[in-house]
Amino acid sequence: MTRPGKHVLLDLLVSEGVEFIFGNPGTTELPLMDAMVVEDRLRYILGLNEVVVMGMADGYAQATGKLAVCNLHAAPGLGNAMGMLYNAARAGAPILVTAGQQDMSIRLTEPLLWDDLATMARPLCKWSFEVASLAELPRAIRRAAKVALTAPTGPVFLSIPGDVLTSEAPDDLDMLSPTRIGARMRGDADAIAAAAALIRAAQSPVIFAGDHVARSGAHAELAALAEAIGAPVYLEGMANTAAFPSNHRLYAGTVARMTPALRAVMDKHDLLVSIGADLLTQSQATGVEALAPGTQVVHLDDEPWQIGKNFAAAAAIQGDARATLPELTALVDNCGAHRSNAIATVLAGSRAALLARADAQAGDMPLQPMPVLKLIGELLPDNAIVIEELLSSGMNTVRHLVPAVAPDSWFGMRGGGIGVALPQAVGIQLANPDRPVVVLSGDGSALYSAAALWTLAHYKLPVIAVIFNNRGYRILKQRTRAIGDHSARTDSFVAMDIEAPAIDFMALATAHGVAGVRAETLDDVRAAFETALASRSPTLIEIVVAREP
Template sequence: MTAGKHIFLDLLRSEGVEFVFGNPGTTELPLMDAFVVETGIRYILGLNEVVVLGMADGYAQATGRLAVANLHAAPGLGNAMGMLYNAKKAGAPILVTAGQQDTGFALTEPLLWDDLATMARPLVKWSHEVGRLADLPRAVRRAAKVALTAPKGPVFLSIPGDVLTDEAELDLMASTRVPPTVADAAAIEAAADLMVGSATPVIFVGDAVAKSDAHAELAALAEAIGAPVYLEGMANTAAFPSSHSLYAGSVSRMAPALRAVMERHDLLVSIGADLLTQSQASGVEALAPGTPLVHLDDDPWEIGKNHPAAAALLGCTKATLPLLTAAILARMAPAAERRAAVEAGIAAKQAALVARAEAEYGAMPVSPLAALHLLGGLIPDDAIVVEELLSSGMNTVRQLVPATRPDSWFGMRGGGIGVALPQAAGIALGCPGRPVVVLSGDGSAMYSLAALWTLARYRLPVVAVIFNNRGYRILKQRTRAIQGHSAETGNFVAMDIDDPALDFIKLSEGHGVRAVRVETLDALRDAFTAGLAGDEPLLIELVVDRVV
């Protein structure tokens, strides 16, 4: 006879779980008691559920393995919902669990009780409350299988306290893994015909490429047809190596800008991208009606969701792209002349961006563009960058800070801010030995600053650079674009964080993390270099200009 709390950990261990990220409460006390004698899984403490879910998100994305986030009842799940939304959009394989009150008195609606499975359901692939210990093995096995099957994503289990304390002799069952699929042969042939017939194709890519480690396969396709490769606006991975000569940068989330890009092309090839979704209404369609679309994704919901696909390919990018490239090369020779022209145009834009960054090296306060260019030359090739810069980075950051490996870049996928610091903690735990660098705005950092304590507690050598412009500049930029009262007066309501000013040095040191404030590029270089060489976390507050 074994208690449910030990059975649960046995199940997690057999699913390859290394860490449980959590913030415990009364409904989790049996599980915390089991961790006293658990030797295979480490419990990683976050000071609130925002940090907990963010850590699990970072770990899951960086490793591809199942992460576990353990939350406390209804309020704990509620606190984590914003980060759970981001994890859903990022396709992070996370088993989210929440302690529930004992089933024996749930009908009385005790303190902290609510219908947890219903609360979580809109943001996960599968949601369930385990009603009895006998169902725990099947529930955990199903949850792991669903989370790790493409399209990957979070799942949820509500686990009542009595399920953890009851005892039974149970068959723990076995794991199930569903292998990736390859797109239909007829769809591949149709896509190849469209791409061979195109004079000016363009490729938009998203996170599915990095997740399936398909950089080489995508590069082969782009080189064959001579097409520029853009990252979709909220791609939070290195979906295509920024060092490649056909990498054209990120596309905007604004429909007029997207439409301007598409007007230069007669065919759109979307590969694992969140295709043409926008952040604000504009009354303009991002894609002109009738524009042909080749759409490859591992999620059937995404294909043709907003724009009809002339060729719809459902399958893994890594498995499908070589077949598509082979079908194209069977019909035509590589488009060398077109490729050369596209590469020349991209190189000219890149040179202009670098020249602009270099021209701003002497600006005071520091120019974010110049700072990014400087950091791009200092960040090691094997580093993992966690980026949440919004206005300071916009659509240029990966052209200045290299993102060359599929597992080298992570950040804000869903749009909910505050992800960078907790993600960095989870990534550092999952990828020991690799430098982890955070690039974050001041406003974003304040949403989850408590993650600094976790960095300190577990001695995680993360270097966090906070670009402090003392406000929500992204909101000022969007408000000014409305051309209303703010644009006329220069007055932006509730968008400044300067009275009182935040003291990141005291805030960081209060969480146990050493910090330094820098106001010049030379000081940034010195502090950053020292941070990379150290074996403990470091926060660098970089004072940057406030230009809107």
């Protein structure tokens, strides 16, 4: 008995552990959508455009570590999704991106919506391929899943022509089996020993932690190393996850993504220990290197591309953090433990000063972001997941004010392309139906992907979307003012205000089917947030915040 390719595809995806297909279908996907009518093993989650669809898959993949599937429509659909695919690639999200392709029989005529999809996707994917026949489909799916889920994880792409889905598979089609490569690779013993020697010789080491720590589940192992060597722990420049618990006494926070700020931190230390962090992401050119010449670096990562990419590593270790750090910690033999109390005291003082600043601003009107964030942090349930895309409203302070404690409790915008938070919330809430999911977003970011609100409403996902509305692109104003020229002298900015007309976020919420609440005081914020938590319904809370500085 033969079986149509559309059902073969679904059988393969189910056997790879796929639970959801995130998509926005078109004509080239119609055979797949027809098969979904009788499919009860996985769900198709509809997004209203490809920006939203790709972001949903990204959120699910990051939150679970499982294979997410993103289904796009031909060349325009893939093109629309590229910005979010860039973010997913930078975050290492294991996503199988598929796009429906025109039938192989007419591709030479360059039909409507056709293009070389595999070439389009290749720069942002670990592997990209066009399936030419149903006979190739099992091997293509197996390879794609294996590559996406193998460290360092990341997106892969398959172009699937319509006639692959409509062809009939013979009885003897070999479906093959999934392959999984273990991720717990221990680092080279000699490299670990070299790292330990450098650490023992250092007088003032500092640790930078990156996404790999959270993905590896290595909080406890990294905390043990930090205590043993007496080092503060900063997050990497474009911090995406809770790479180190923000309530740990050696948590030092984040550093502005400008090399002078990074240089100022490093000037106090004689050794940089990078655990799964990139070194060092910067936003703009400043003419200053982040590290002084001759700075000693120890670098552990599961992604060899990152090790020594910008700064030479005196000890370079490719491996998994959770598997490797215990051996490194044993070899350093508590060499700096005597420093930990003093460092923790300094960091506690800095945090107390930040909280005092937030309290001092509590009476300001319009609201300042810091006291709002402090209040949300106090109201946030312990098991909540935060998706943060605040830019100017939360820069380098938000994790001190809103807890980022568990490895799976925090997600951000690793690639830097804005508009990720609302779509990611869909995938993250689907992955964690029993946990509160809270979005912290600026108004400018939210407007890139506001259509995700409809998906929240349609699937009754109780995400709380908190929009900090300063009615413009404040981070661009800050950066333009820093140039010190026309804008700084005149306090005038071109194309950086979202006004005339202002966006009516309450109408936007209503139009997409979610509850909307506008908050202008801290009491309003408290009431709105507590009501939203209790309602277990999707809610948009617009908070009117100060426009300047």
